[in-house]
Amino acid sequence: MVKTDFGPPKYLDMMSDLCKRNYGKWKYHEVLDTGTLVHVAENGEKLYTVRSATPRLIHIDTLRVFCDLADKYCNGFFRFTSRHSIEFLLEDESNIEPLKADLHAMGYSPGGVGNTISNMLHTQGWIHCHTPAIDASGIVKAVMDEVFDYYTEAKLPARLRLSLACCLNMCGAVHCSDVAIVGIHRVPPKVLDEKVAKMCEIPNVVAACPTRAIRPEPAKKSVVINDEKCMYCGNCYTMCPAIPIFDPKNDGAAIFVGGKVSDARHPAMFSKLAVPYIPNEPPKWPTVVKTVRMLIDVYAKDAKQGERYGEWINRIGWERFFKVTGLPFTDKHIDDYIFSVPTFRSTATFKW
Amino acid sequence: MPFIDVNGEQLEVDEDGFLQDPEKWNEDVAKYLAKTEQVEELTEEHWKMVNYLHDYFKKYQIAPMVRKLCKDNGMDLKKVYELFPTGPAKGACKIAGLPKPTGCV
Amino acid sequence: MPELRKTPMLDQLLDGPFPSFVKEIKKGAEKNEACNDLLGQLELSYEEKITHWKHGGIVGVTGYGGGVIGRYSDVPEQFPGLTEFHTMRVNQPAGWFYKTDRLRKLLDIWEKRGSGLTNFHGATGDIILLGTHTDELQNVADDLAHEGWDLGGSGSDLRTPSACVGPGRCEWACIDTLDIVDTLTRRYQNELHRPMWPYKFKIKISGCANDGVAAKARADCSIIGTWKDNIQVNRTEVVNYVNGGFDIIGQVVDKCPTKCISYNPVTKSLSIDDNNCVRCHNCINKMPKALRQGKINGATILIGGHAPILQSAFMSWVVVPFMEMKPPYTEISDLLEKIWEWWDENGKMRERTGELIYRLGMRSFLKATGLPAVPQMVLHPRTNPFFFWDKEEVNQ
Numbered sequence: 001m002v003k004t005d006f007g008p009p010k011y012l013d014m015m016s017d018l019c020k021r022n023y024g025k026w027k028y029h030e031v032l033d034t035g036t037l038v039h040v041a042e043n044g045e046k047l048y049t050v051r052s053a054t055p056r057l058i059h060i061d062t063l064r065v066f067c068d069l070a071d072k073y074c075n076g077f078f079r080f081t082s083r084h085s086i087e088f089l090l091e092d093e094s095n096i097e098p099l100k101a102d103l104h105a106m107g108y109s110p111g112g113v114g115n116t117i118s119n120m121l122h123t124q125g126w127i128h129c130h131t132p133a134i135d136a137s138g139i140v141k142a143v144m145d146e147v148f149d150y151y152t153e154a155k156l157p158a159r160l161r162l163s164l165a166c167c168l169n170m171c172g173a174v175h176c177s178d179v180a181i182v183g184i185h186r187v188p189p190k191v192l193d194e195k196v197a198k199m200c201e202i203p204n205v206v207a208a209c210p211t212r213a214i215r216p217e218p219a220k221k222s223v224v225i226n227d228e229k230c231m232y233c234g235n236c237y238t239m240c241p242a243i244p245i246f247d248p249k250n251d252g253a254a255i256f257v258g259g260k261v262s263d264a265r266h267p268a269m270f271s272k273l274a275v276p277y278i279p280n281e282p283p284k285w286p287t288v289v290k291t292v293r294m295l296i297d298v299y300a301k302d303a304k305q306g307e308r309y310g311e312w313i314n315r316i317g318w319e320r321f322f323k324v325t326g327l328p329f330t331d332k333h334i335d336d337y338i339f340s341v342p343t344f345r346s347t348a349t350f351k352w
Numbered sequence: 353m354p355f356i357d358v359n360g361e362q363l364e365v366d367e368d369g370f371l372q373d374p375e376k377w378n379e380d381v382a383k384y385l386a387k388t389e390q391v392e393e394l395t396e397e398h399w400k401m402v403n404y405l406h407d408y409f410k411k412y413q414i415a416p417m418v419r420k421l422c423k424d425n426g427m428d429l430k431k432v433y434e435l436f437p438t439g440p441a442k443g444a445c446k447i448a449g450l451p452k453p454t455g456c457v
Numbered sequence: 458m459p460e461l462r463k464t465p466m467l468d469q470l471l472d473g474p475f476p477s478f479v480k481e482i483k484k485g486a487e488k489n490e491a492c493n494d495l496l497g498q499l500e501l502s503y504e505e506k507i508t509h510w511k512h513g514g515i516v517g518v519t520g521y522g523g524g525v526i527g528r529y530s531d532v533p534e535q536f537p538g539l540t541e542f543h544t545m546r547v548n549q550p551a552g553w554f555y556k557t558d559r560l561r562k563l564l565d566i567w568e569k570r571g572s573g574l575t576n577f578h579g580a581t582g583d584i585i586l587l588g589t590h591t592d593e594l595q596n597v598a599d600d601l602a603h604e605g606w607d608l609g610g611s612g613s614d615l616r617t618p619s620a621c622v623g624p625g626r627c628e629w630a631c632i633d634t635l636d637i638v639d640t641l642t643r644r645y646q647n648e649l650h651r652p653m654w655p656y657k658f659k660i661k662i663s664g665c666a667n668d669g670v671a672a673k674a675r676a677d678c679s680i681i682g683t684w685k686d687n688i689q690v691n692r693t694e695v696v697n698y699v700n701g702g703f704d705i706i707g708q709v710v711d712k713c714p715t716k717c718i719s720y721n722p723v724t725k726s727l728s729i730d731d732n733n734c735v736r737c738h739n740c741i742n743k744m745p746k747a748l749r750q751g752k753i754n755g756a757t758i759l760i761g762g763h764a765p766i767l768q769s770a771f772m773s774w775v776v777v778p779f780m781e782m783k784p785p786y787t788e789i790s791d792l793l794e795k796i797w798e799w800w801d802e803n804g805k806m807r808e809r810t811g812e813l814i815y816r817l818g819m820r821s822f823l824k825a826t827g828l829p830a831v832p833q834m835v836l837h838p839r840t841n842p843f844f845f846w847d848k849e850e851v852n853q
């Protein structure tokens with residue numbers, strides 16, 4: 001019998017002596033530059049962190065180079081962040097610059113610390129998933145190339161979190177990001193009756209539809225979809241491969257803004273719709289890229305120091321947001337899903 | 353799509369080896385599929401589960417949830433994995449001729 | 458080895474300052490057919506604006522019901538290397554700490570038995586090994602087990618729990634996030650490896666209100682460190698910040714959500730009305746040397762976060778405002794087990810815990826878990842008079 005249920009490697013086995021010695025005894029930290037942090041322990045010992053974004057999709061040869069660098073500069077220890085950045089953990093300050101030089105040489109740039117854009121959370125897209133409405137890695141690459149100055153230079157009023165989910169399942173935490181890109185479909189799925197009859201659990205398919213757009217069609221041992229009620233979530237396709245929802249002519253990206261997860265100052269907020277639809281434009285998605293750049297530039301210029309994206313919008317108001325960004329406000333921006341009424345304004349107090 | 357050969361009859365299966373047409377299922381098919389899921393011999397306990405799954409699906413057109421499956425057969429999950437080492441969804445459901453379970457991975 | 462795939466569209470993503478994923482795949486393409494074909498298939502997706510992956514398969518390893526995601530190309534004739542291209546989820550060490558010798562072993566296994574492509578990490582926190590054949594799955598799992606790496610969760614099970622770096626390298630961890638995640642992961646191996654519930658269940662742990670792993674937004678159970686007593690003020694350091702030109706009024710006093718900080722510019726002293734502090738952490742973030750959290754530490758437990766499909770997405774909401782988090786973490790385990798039992802008994806297929814609470818009401822959830830109702834659970838009490846009474850509560 002094979003060995004099972006023994007769990008992950010013990011984290012203490014993966015930690016340097018310095019980290020173990022000062023476990024839970026850190027006193028404060030400082031941001032040295034946009035790629036470097038120092039953490040100071042109560043006993044005065046210092047741990048330097050050099051952070052660099054990765055594309056998340058990494059070949060083992062690159063990971064081996066990371067290992068080489070960690071052996072060379074960090075006694076063999078490094079870690080990753082929850083946003084797919086790598087962090088080298090150095091004890092010797094004089095190793096920082098040589099490490100950075102080596103990273104640059106392999107095409108990786110330190111950054112993402114402090115009031116910057118840190119690495120962009122994203123999902124699988126066309127690389128490895130069956131439900132995406134957009135690609136993930138390609139858009140991330142194009143967007144990050146464009147806003148790279150905000151990654152290496154601390155010129156934003158506060159930190160800014162970008163993320164992307166390639167369909168509404170949203171495997172990455174985009175709904176609470178400052179700027180989020182989400183893949184959406186715009187036409188109802190097609191029902192392939194013969195295949196449905198063979199491969200799908202019909203009661204589950206019917207139950208999967210949030211808007212009750214699906215009803216059984218016993219004669220064909222299949223289902224029918226009421227197109228009027230469908231909002232293209234693709235949940236039925238998740239339950240049944242015989243109800244494909246793709247449409248290259250209509251799939252594309254929506255952009256949401258103003259979310260955050262930390263409770264500092266204002267409690268965590270969901271991201272809200274800014275742009276309902278931009279078509280897929282591989283390989284470099286110029287419209288998405290241009291829109292994200294604009295959204296960030298406007299915020300960088302207008303927000304007060306310390307204000308996150310959503311806090312800025314809360315202060316200036318959504319009507320001002322649409323004015324300063326020049327984005328059109330449409331019927332799509334007004335919620336008509338389950339919990340919509342509390343989002344309607346019931347005062348006569350607005351800005352113009 | 354691949355096919356399996358059970359007593360000279362060609363049966364279509366999907367890439368994971370799930371039977372495409374539930375109507376074609378019978379005891380011999382179950383025995384054949386059992387071998388592909390590390391069940392060398394279907395004992396009485398195996399048959400209890402397999403028949404239960406098959407009947408449940410016939411009645412409701414869905415596979416039971418795992419808790420229900422354990423409860424209705426008086427087995428805990430550990431026992432289910434002892435009988436079907438590849439688990440209730442991949443192992444037991446396949447042997448019972450159910451379509452491939454779907455959902456979030 | 459067939460010749461390298463031509464990818465004129467993808468090649469446009471090779472340059473630019475941000476590290477290129479295309480370059481990463483190309484590193485593999487020279488020595489691995491699957492990587493080469495992945496380039497080809499991705500190029501095709503770019504041309505046609507559509508995915509070429511088939512709906513997920515059911516594959517696995519002996520003894521486990523999860524940890525592997527089946528994946529097949531829908532154009533295998535064109536890209537034979539992708540006929541089977543399954544993903545394996547490997548349980549990461551808590552806090553994503555790595556020692557190179559241990560990690561190299563994993564990389565060697567993946568070189569030998571898979572595509573060589575990975576994700577560091579997937580959105581739930583696992584190491585993702587991207588792409589191998591069905592008949593290699595068991596071998597990968599066995600080899601990994603030999604080197605001390607176990608698989609993570611997938612399907613309707615406990616998903617691999619994850620936690621922020623916490624005490625490993627952060628002065629703001631009010632709780633030992635790494636020990637908690639490690640303990641819970643080990644305690645619930647059966648729940649992690651053998652799907653048994655109506656749907657998935659995620660646990661994420663952040664050491665403070667900054668919520669570094671976005672626990673509130675994406676975990677069914679979010680554990681977030683906090684404190685109960687007063688913020689510790691180091692007066693000398695406050696003076697140092699001010700003398701250094703720090704905008705204490707603009708960044709700290711004015712930004713305090715409850716306006717409970719006052720600052721005297723004459724004495725350069727700062728005082729906090731701790732009774733009104735909601736522990737949002739902003740002032741500490743801004744003046745880490747001068748302000749520290751209190752000493753009575755614990756965690757807030759929130760329940761119900763999940764993504765938007767079906768009901769709409771929810772952020773987790775408070776069910777225990779303050780729980781001491783001391784090893785062996787019995788209190789949180791008791792709570793989790795009660796929640797799972799109630800959810801498993803009452804939940805419908807593919808109903809997340811939060812949706813079930815929403816359907817049956819907090820009332821029924823509190824009764825099942827034995828938790829008391831407290832004002833910290835709500836922003837404000839209800840505004841409608843439509844509440845339920847149990848039989849026992851009214852006069853018969």
Ligand code: HEM
Pocket residue numbers: 122123124128129130131169170171172238455456457513526528544576578579580581582585675763764766
């Ligand atoms: C209705 C809900 C969901 C469905 C149907 C779904 C489906 C999928 C599918 C099919 C994949 C496979 C991608 C591949 O082939 O590698 C995947 C990957 C993944 N999903 Fe989901 N997903 C859902 C929600 C979520 C949510 C809410 C999360 C996290 C909170 C999540 C986390 C992940 C992770 C970590 C992966 C691994 C790959 C990655 O990191 O991109 N999923 N999901």
Ligand code: HEM
Pocket residue numbers: 164165169170171172173174175176180181182256270271580581659673674675676677761762763764765769770771772773
């Ligand atoms: C419309 C824009 C939204 C996008 C693009 C979005 C995207 C996402 C993504 C990508 C995740 C996966 C998180 C992970 O990596 O674990 C997620 C999870 C989640 N989202 Fe959203 N979301 C949106 C709206 C909302 C809304 C309106 C809510 C709540 C009202 C919400 C609540 C949640 C929650 C609670 C999770 C937890 C995920 C889980 O574990 O299932 N989201 N969302």
Ligand code: HEM
Pocket residue numbers: 840841
């Ligand atoms: C939280 C819930 C509610 C509160 C606090 C509330 C409060 C009030 C108050 C104070 C008035 C009196 C206004 C006045 O006479 O000056 C009023 C009027 C009214 N409310 Fe509500 N109400 C609520 C919900 C509803 C709902 C759910 C409905 C209907 C579905 C409703 C329908 C009406 C109508 C028709 C009037 C009479 C308006 C008029 O003719 O002057 N209310 N409500």
Ligand code: HEM
Pocket residue numbers: 840841842
């Ligand atoms: C089922 C729920 C409710 C019913 C049936 C109801 C019924 C009424 C009725 C019949 C009146 C008119 C009394 C009159 O003749 O002056 C009234 C007035 C009022 N109701 Fe309600 N009400 C309900 C809920 C509420 C709620 C939830 C609120 C506030 C939170 C509310 C606030 C008021 C107020 C402020 C007035 C006074 C309006 C005035 O001064 O003219 N009501 N309600």
Ligand code: SF4
Pocket residue numbers: 123124125129130131132133165166167168169170171172
């Ligand atoms: S977000 Fe959707 S398309 Fe993207 S990986 Fe997750 S399930 Fe697949």
Ligand code: SF4
Pocket residue numbers: 188189208209210211212213214225229230231232233234235236237245
């Ligand atoms: S796509 Fe969503 S809304 Fe449309 S039929 Fe399918 S489940 Fe229902």
Ligand code: SF4
Pocket residue numbers: 621622623627628629630631663664665666667668669670
């Ligand atoms: S969530 Fe808090 S404790 Fe955890 S790493 Fe972030 S700041 Fe530190």
Ligand code: SF4
Pocket residue numbers: 265712713714715716717718729733734735736737738739740741
């Ligand atoms: S933690 Fe937040 S609420 Fe408390 S004093 Fe600081 S800024 Fe104010």
